[in-house]
Amino acid sequence: MDSILVRGNGELHGDIPIAGAKNACLTLMPATLLSDEPLTLTNAPRLSDIKTMTTLLQSLGAEVSSLQDGQVLAMSSHNINNHVADYDIVRKMRASILVLGPMLARYGHAVVSLPGGCAIGARPVDLHLKALEAMGAELELKDGYIHAKAPGGLKGGIVNFPLVSVGATENALMAATLAKGTTVLNNAAREPEIVDLAQCLRKMGAQIEGEGSSTITIQGVDRLNGATHPVVTDRIELGTYMLAPVFCGGEVTCLGGRMDLVAAFAEKLDEAGISVEETDKGLKVARRNGLIRAVDVTTAPFPGFPTDLQAQFMALMCIAEGTSKLEENIFENRFMHAPELIRMGADIEVHGGTATVTGVKQLKGAPVMATDLRASVSLILAGMAAEGETVVSRVYHLDRGYERVEEKLGAIGAHIERISGV
Template sequence: MDKIVVQGGSPLSGSIPIAGAKNACLALMPATLLSEEPLTLTNAPRLSDIRTMTTLLQSLGAEVSLMQDGKVLALSSHGADNPVADYEIVRKMRASNLVLGPLLARHGEAVVSLPGGCAIGARPMDIHVAAMEALGAKVDLRDGYLHASAPGGLKGAVVELRFASVGATENTVMAATLAKGTTVLKNAAREPEIVDLVRCLRAMGAQIEGEGTATITIQGVDRLHGATHKVVADRIELGTYMLAPAIAGGEVELLGGDLDLLGAFCEKLDEAGISVTPTAHGIKVARKNGRVSAVDVVTEIFPGFPTDLQAQMMALLCTADGVSVLEEKIFENRFMHAPELTRMGANIEVHGGTATVTGVPFLKGAPVMATDLRASVSLILAGLAAEGETVVNRVYHLDRGYERVEDKLRACGAKIERVSE
């Protein structure tokens, strides 16, 4: 099993290219199931989660080809006739549930295993099920699988999500594109990944309005056609690498970065004493002067502070001046990185959904263990600033969401390497 070894103490300098968004691409790929014509995705990230979704789509009968070293995905579902998403594939990744809506819309039938993914909370499927039922589907849970059917096709309806779930919004929007009549989706998620999916669906011939707001209106059409679509930049990778020079010192330019993707996050960086400046090619980040200042963070649905950047932000605040309070409001089990940061000398107290971080003068390198995707990279970031050597074990989580993280950081002067045992 691979591990990442980091020698701390090296300021960063250089540039890092930001890949296409994992979470956007994982929603865009199932959209191929809605059409018999080809869908081409450019700027695709090269990640293990993308490979898992590729395997799932292929198991459903779709064709997926990787071109230009994996940065372009050519998809075709003209022969996709299997409506069963098998447990052995779905258990590896939460986003596998995004085939539910497209399969129902295209075939009137879907059998989808309950999903897996990082152990950061329950993330139930009831919101997805309620949305599909509102569109006229009958859904039963049997033997760990959701059995959904709509023999007469889905029908447009008013669908109100009890929580602004990104996945449920994506599933509902995709399902409604081929439903009969008009669907009004209320309390929809507003994330950039939703906007990106709608842009792709619109390029395929869908009639959708309101993306990026809490109400999305979809007028069903008889069929969708093929399209070519560029995947939006990954705002979570962007935020992660913005924190690297903030933690390690130095100055880094993030190529392809867009400040509009991370408004609330950038506000907190400014409050902490981090300079974020737009450039002709992206964003430049550096500390304003000296040590970072403590800030309080509350994770919220978009456009609030992203839960997927909470662990990385905690790593930054471990050496800040003062006391920071981080409140996790999205997932109930997302402070598992705190004990590992404590092994490195951090002063963190966790009480339920709140973590209190008292800044220390410096962190010390130590062997630590990654518990989930974002925790993995938070430990690497902490290692950049720590005295001595940090060894991050169980980094298979890392490859689900970050494309060659050690190469990107090493190119900016970090002393980091991947070691295979």
């Protein structure tokens, strides 16, 4: 099993290219199931989760080809011959549930295993199921599988989400494109990945209005055609690499970065004393005066502070001046990185969904273990600001969401290397 070795670092300088969004690509890929014509995605990230979704789609009979070193995905679902998403594949990744809506909409039936993924709370799929039921789906949970059918096809309906759910919004949006009549999604998620999906579906012939707002209206069509679509920039990778020069000093430009993707995050960086400047190349980041101020953060659905940047920001607050409070409102059990940061000398107290972090002058390198995707990269960032060496184990989590981390950080001066497992 691979590990990442990080040594305490000096200043970082240069450019970091930001990949296409993992969460967007994992949503766009199942959209191929809605049409028998080719769907091509450009700017695709090269990640293990993308390989898992590729395997899942291929198991259903879709053709998926990875081109141009994995940055282009050419897909076709003209010969779907299996309607069962098997547990052995689905258990590896929560996004696998996103094949349910498209399969049900196009074929009228599907059997999908309950999904897996990072261990960051229960993350139930009930909102996905209630949305599909509002469109006339008949659902049964049996032996760990969702058995779904819509013998006469899905029908337009009113979906009132009691909570904002990105995944449920995505599943319902895809399903509604082929439903008979009009579907309205109320309290829909507003994330850029939702907007990206709607734009792709519109290229395929879908009739959608309101994406990016809390109400999305979809007029169902008889069929969708093929399309070519670029995956939106990964705002979580963007936010993560924006922090690199903050931990180490220096100045780094995140290529392709846009302020609208990380506005709430950039606002907190500004409060902490960090300069973020939008240029024609991307976002340029540097400390203003060498100091980092403690800042309180509360995670919230977009356009609020992203839960997927909470671990990285906590690591930063470990070396800030003063005491900060981080409140996690999206997922339970999402402070599992705190004990690992404490091993490095951090001062953190966790009570329920709130973590209190008092900054220390210096973190110390230590052997630590990644507990989930975002926790893994937070430990790498902390290691770059620590004295001595930090070894981060279980980095298979990291490879699910960040492509070629050691290459990207190494290119701007970070002392980082991958240690291959025995």
